[in-house]
Structures are given as C-alpha cells and as structure tokens.
Amino acid sequence: MKEVFRLCAVLTIIAAVSAGVLAFVSQKTAEPIADAMREEELQAIREVLPPFENEPDQDTVVLEEAGESIVFYRGRTEGRITGIAFVVTAPNGYSGDIRFMIGVDDSGIVQGIEILKHAETPGLGAKIESQSFRDRYKGKSLTNPEQWDVVKDGGTFKQITGATISSRAVTHAIARGLELFEERRADILGPGKPEEGATTDTLRTHEGSREPVEGKADTLGKPDDSRKPGEGKEEPHKDGR
Amino acid sequence: MSTGKEFIKGFWSENPIFRLVLGLCPTLAVTTSAENGIGMGLASTFVLVCSNAVIASIRNFIPKKIRIPAFIITIATFVTIVDLVMNGYFHELHKSLGLFIPLIVVNCIILGRAEAFASKNSLGISIIDGLGMGFGFTISLVVIGAIREVLGNGTVFAVPVFGSSYYPLLLMILPPGAFIVLGMLLGAMNQVEIRLAERAGRTPLIRKEHDCASCAIHRAWFNLGREGKRPQAPEAE
Numbered sequence: 514m515k516e517v518f519r520l521c522a523v524l525t526i527i528a529a530v531s532a533g534v535l536a537f538v539s540q541k542t543a544e545p546i547a548d549a550m551r552e553e554e555l556q557a558i559r560e561v562l563p564p565f566e567n568e569p570d571q572d573t574v575v576l577e578e579a580g581e582s583i584v585f586y587r588g589r590t591e592g593r594i595t596g597i598a599f600v601v602t603a604p605n606g607y608s609g610d611i612r613f614m615i616g617v618d619d620s621g622i623v624q625g626i627e628i629l630k631h632a633e634t635p636g637l638g639a640k641i642e643s644q645s646f647r648d649r650y651k652g653k654s655l656t657n658p659e660q661w662d663v664v665k666d667g668g669t670f671k672q673i674t675g676a677t678i679s680s681r682a683v684t685h686a687i688a689r690g691l692e693l694f695e696e697r698r699a700d701i702l703g704p705g706k707p708e709e710g711a712t713t714d715t716l717r718t719h720e721g722s723r724e725p726v727e728g729k730a731d732t733l734g735k736p737d738d739s740r741k742p743g744e745g746k747e748e749p750h751k752d753g754r
Numbered sequence: 755m756s757t758g759k760e761f762i763k764g765f766w767s768e769n770p771i772f773r774l775v776l777g778l779c780p781t782l783a784v785t786t787s788a789e790n791g792i793g794m795g796l797a798s799t800f801v802l803v804c805s806n807a808v809i810a811s812i813r814n815f816i817p818k819k820i821r822i823p824a825f826i827i828t829i830a831t832f833v834t835i836v837d838l839v840m841n842g843y844f845h846e847l848h849k850s851l852g853l854f855i856p857l858i859v860v861n862c863i864i865l866g867r868a869e870a871f872a873s874k875n876s877l878g879i880s881i882i883d884g885l886g887m888g889f890g891f892t893i894s895l896v897v898i899g900a901i902r903e904v905l906g907n908g909t910v911f912a913v914p915v916f917g918s919s920y921y922p923l924l925l926m927i928l929p930p931g932a933f934i935v936l937g938m939l940l941g942a943m944n945q946v947e948i949r950l951a952e953r954a955g956r957t958p959l960i961r962k963e964h965d966c967a968s969c970a971i972h973r974a975w976f977n978l979g980r981e982g983k984r985p986q987a988p989e990a991e
Contacts, residue, residue: 520820527816527824531831538835545842553845635786636906636924 561616561625562588562596569598574701578693585701594619594702597694600629603686607678608632611641615690619702622654626687631679638679646673646680650687655695661688760882764890767959771894771936772943776862780854781895782932788911791899793847795892797840797855801832802864802891803884806872810880813873825868826859833858863891901935902926 551570558569565588574585588596596618603611609632616624628642640646649670655661662668663681672680694701770776777798784794808828809816816824837855840848848855858864867887872880904910906927908920925931944960951958 516817520817523815523817524820524823524827527812527827531827534831535834538838542838542842546838549842549845635927636922 557614557627557629558586558588558598558616560627561598561614562586563616563618563624564590565595566590574703576697576700578697583693587701587703596624597701599690599694601686601690601693603682605678605685606631606633606682607638607676608634611679611682611686613683613686615687617654617691617694620654621691621694621698622652623650623687623691626650626683633676633679637673638676640673640676641679641683650684655688655691661685757879757882760879761886764883764886764888765893766890766947768887768890769894769943770863770887770891771898772940773959774863774866775940776866777891778936780857780861781898782929782936784851784854785895785899785902785932785935786927787903787907787909788896788900789847790850791895791897792892793844793851794854795888795895797836797851798858798861798864798891799885799888800836801829801858801861802867802888803881804832805829805864805868806880806884807877809868809872810875810877816873821869821873822865825865825873829864829868830859863887898932898935898939901939902931906931 554570555568562569567587567589569586569588572587572589574587575582576585577583583599583601586598587594588598596616598614598616600612600614603613610630611628611633612630613626613628615626618624626647628647631639631641633639633641658669660668661670661684663670663672663677663684665672665677666681668684670680670684764770766773768774771778771781780794780798784790805825805828809825812824833856836858837848840851840855867883871883875883900910904915905923906925908914908916908922926935947960948958
C-alpha cells in the first residue's frame with residue numbers, strides 16, 4: 514500500500530513539473546503564434562486582392578451561410594472598398610477538402626485565388642497551387658464565362674492534366690463563392706450603397722434558394738425566391754462522378 | 755565505450771533508421787523533400803537530447819514500475835515545447851510537417867534511447883548519445899529526402915538541379931517512393947558494411963546470408979528446433 518502512494522506521488526510530481534513548464538512555454542509563445550497566424554492570413558489576402566491601404570483583417574463582415582460563418586475581409590483604398598477576400602472550401606477534391614481564399618473586386622470579378630490547405634496528390638492535384646493554374650480564374654466573373662466548368666465537362670476552364678477532379682472541385686467552389694458574394698453583396702459591402710443593392714437584385718432573379726437579405730427592397734427578388742426553393746445552390750455541383 | 759564512440763555510433767553502427775530500423779513512420783512520411791528531413795530530424799534531435807538529459811538526471815528517483823509513464827510524460831512535454839515554438843517562429847516548416855510533430859512523442863527512437871540508454875547512464879554520456887542518435891537520424895532523413903526530392907521533383911533544397919527539361923519521376927515523392935528509397939539505401943548500406951568488415955577482418959554487423967534462422971529474435975527458437983527440443987504446440991499449452 515505504501516508503495517502505491519509513493520508511485521502516485523512520483524508521477525504526480527513529474528506531471529506537475531511538466532504542466533508548469535508547458536504553461537510557461539505556452540504563455541511565452543502565444544503571441545508569436547498569433548502573429549504568425551495573422552501574418553499568414555494577411556499574406557493570403559495580399560495575394561488575392563488589389564493593393565489596399567487598410568488592414569483587411571480588422572475590417573471584416575461575418576455572414577452565416579448554411580450553418581457556417583464566413584468571414585469577408587475588405588480591402589480599402591482611400592476609404593472605398595476595392596476588394597473583398599473570403600475563404601471557400603471545395604468538399605469534393607481528390608483527397609479531402611481544398612480550402613482557398615478568393616479575392617474579388619466590388620463588382621464580383623475574381624482578382625486572384627490562393628490555396629490555403631489541400632491534401633491533393635503531390636505533382637498532380639497539388640498543381641492547383643501553381644501560379645499558372647490560379648491565373649486561369651483571374652478577371653473572370655459569374656457572367657464571363659457563363660459556364661463554370663472545366664473544359665472536359667464542356668466548360669471554359671482548362672483542367673490540369675491528370676488532375677481533373679481537383680481542377681473541377683476548385684472551379685465549382687469558385688463559382689459557388691461568387692454566387693454567395695452576389696447574393697449577399699449588400700451585406701458584404703456594408704450599409705449605405707442602395708444603388709448596388711438594386712443591381713444585385715436584378716442579377717439575382719434567376720437564382721433561388723436563399724433567405725431574403727435583410728434591409729433590402731426585395732419586391733423584385735422575393736416572389737422568385739419563394740417559387741424555386743432549393744434550386745440554384747446545387748447548380749454548380751453537377752459532378753458526373 | 756568512449757565519448758567519441760557513443761557519438762559516432764548513431765551515424766553508422768547503430769544508425770536509428772538503417773541499423774535499428776526504428777522511427778520509420780516519420781521517416782517514410784515526411785521525407786518528400788530534404789528540407790522536411792532536416793526539420794523533422796532537428797526537432798526529433800532536440801526532443802531526444804532533452805529527454806535523455808532529464809531522464810538521466812532523475813533516473814535514480816523514478817521507480818522501475820512507473821518508468822514508462824514517467825518517460826512518456828517527459829518526452830511529451832518536450833514535444834509540446836517544440837510544437838509551440840516551431841508554430842510561433844518557423845510557421846512555414848510547422849505547416850509542412852503538420853501532424854508529424856506531435857507524433858514525435860511515439861517515435862520509438864526516443865523512448866528506446868530513454869529506456870535502453872539514458873535510464874542506465876550518467877547525464878553527460880546520455881546527452882552525447884542523444885546528439886549522436888539525433889544527428890544520425892537527421893542525416894538519414896536528409897539523404898532519403900534529397901534522393902526522393904531530386905528524382906521526384908528535380909530539386910534539392912528547392913534548388914532545381916536538372917533544369918526544366920527534366921520530367922519528374924512522381925512516384926518518388928509519393929508513398930511508394932519512400933519504401934523504394936529506404937529499401938535501396940538499406941541494401942546498399944549493408945553491402946558496404948560487409949565489404950568494410952571483410953577488409954578490416956571483423957565480423958560484420960549484419961550477415962551476408964539472411965534468413966529467419968540468423969535473426970536474433972528467432973534464433974533461439976530455431977536452435978531448439980534443430981536440437982529437437984522445440985515444444986510442440988499442444989504441449990506448449
């Protein structure tokens with residue numbers, strides 16, 4: 514019995530000392546880790562947005578979409594929003610999710626994408642990280658081209674040879690991201706831009722499946738929304754796999 | 755054994771990867787590039803040296819019965835330190851090594867050295883042992899990583915060596931490449947060791963002909979069988 518107590522005491526002491534050391538190290542490294550994370554995020558934002566003067570990670574809008582909160586980082590020049598960056602996830606990559614940041618200008622034209630996380634095959638699917646692939650989406654928007662698919666599926670975007678699944682996943686995820694941006698544009702660009710809200714509404718009439726956005730004159734969009742629930746959102750998903 | 759020998763053994767005669775064949779999980783998984791090899795190797799070396807040092811200095815206070823949990827707590831503490839520091843100061847490397855940093859805890863080399871060496875030897879020599887084993891591990895990882903990177907990607911330490919006309923042999927940076935390179939290197943090292951031993955007139959560390967009968971684990975069993983003393987299955991029960 515005595516021995517059990519001794520063993521317990523020794524292990525407790527060792528564990529307590531370890532905990533103390535770890536608490537100290539954790540406290541010391543908390544700030545550098547937070548800085549590194551923030552720098553990483555800013556780096557990705559810088560990569561996908563046109564030059565900005567503010568700190569986009571301090572100027573964000575958070576929206577709830579399908580139970581997920583999406584952060585929109587707003588880059589400004591002379592106080593005007595010139596670009597918005599946000600993270601999208603492609604759930605249908607070749608191996609696991611592909612997370613990447615999209616940057617668009619205020620009219621919804623892609624300014625750049627930056628892959629944040631993926632587990633695609635090195636040398637094949639991993640080429641989605643390459644500049645030449647990412648540049649294929651630069652300057653594109655929902656209306657140009659209208660077919661957001663890879664060439665193999667009859668679309669406009671050239672897939673990476675040997676990595677059609679990865680290319681397709683990225684292409685569709687960008688299209689979904691752009692749709693989300695169009696849908697929630699008024700919220701994302703912040704209050705005080707009624708004239709842009711109006712243009713979005715006319716754009717949105719052929720799409721369905723979202724809750725009406727608050728604080729907007731929705732007489733045009735609403736009846737359409739209620740007529741086709743659940744459509745539109747799945748549209749870019751026609752996978753053929 | 756002298757201090758120098760304790761240090762050198764990790765590179766050749768007791769090389770953790772090629773002789774002891776320990777710690778193969780990180781070896782196979784992270785050696786897609788030479789840089790990853792260095793990062794993983796140095797992180798493991800740090801943990802190995804620190805845990806060896808701590809365990810050697812408290813070895814007389816740790817009761818035999820709880821030595822394994824005590825070792826694991828010590829190792830896990832240092833691994834967490836490495837994880838936190840690397841995340842803060844070498845963020846890119848931390849991202850590319852990912853999950854394998856926390857997994858250093860279960861790297862057999864570290865627990866193996868704690869159990870087989872540090873818990874029986876003094877502080878100074880344990881640190882030397884940790885350094886030697888750690889650097890032996892690091893160099894092995896870098897060699898495997900460099901070979902895989904050069905064949906699979908045409909670069910070494912991200913510097914192109916073959917020019918743009920080289921068509922990379924993708925297989926080498928995919929999982930099978932790890933097994934192929936490890937196997938080839940193991941074979942080559944054994945061959946060199948046999949030659950060296952022949953020239954020096956000593957017994958080689960490995961045998962020329964290898965079968966189950968010459969394996970240390972099974973030798974006793976085979977010898978019993980040869981002498982007809984091996985217990986039959988029903989009798990054994």
